[in-house]
Amino acid sequence: MPRLCKFYPGICLTTEEKAWKKLSQGKKNLSQGKKNLSQVKKSLSQGKKNLSQVKKNLSQGKKNLSQVKKNLSQGKKNLSQVKINLSQGKKNLS
Numbered sequence: 001m002p003r004l005c006k007f008y009p010g011i012c013l014t015t016e017e018k019a020w021k022k023l024s025q026g027k028k029n030l031s032q033g034k035k036n037l038s039q040v041k042k043s044l045s046q047g048k049k050n051l052s053q054v055k056k057n058l059s060q061g062k063k064n065l066s067q068v069k070k071n072l073s074q075g076k077k078n079l080s081q082v083k084i085n086l087s088q089g090k091k092n093l094s
Helices: 015-093
Strands: none
Touching: none
């Protein structure tokens, strides 16, 4: 079966034309790959910043939890003292 190039000479690409086409496509792919890599680097940088902020928030949360525990402990002591005072007050009324 004859190739279409024999009947339509402009339809077939030469080896050189095919090589240039592949090179052109390769350059486009490389350019897009560089853009994608740049975007990945930006995303990674933002992720690192976010992680740093999460760590700071976690540290602050731990400090806050520690303070809440201290306040709770002090509140329990105060409640105990109130109960003692209430008991003493009842005795004094009797």
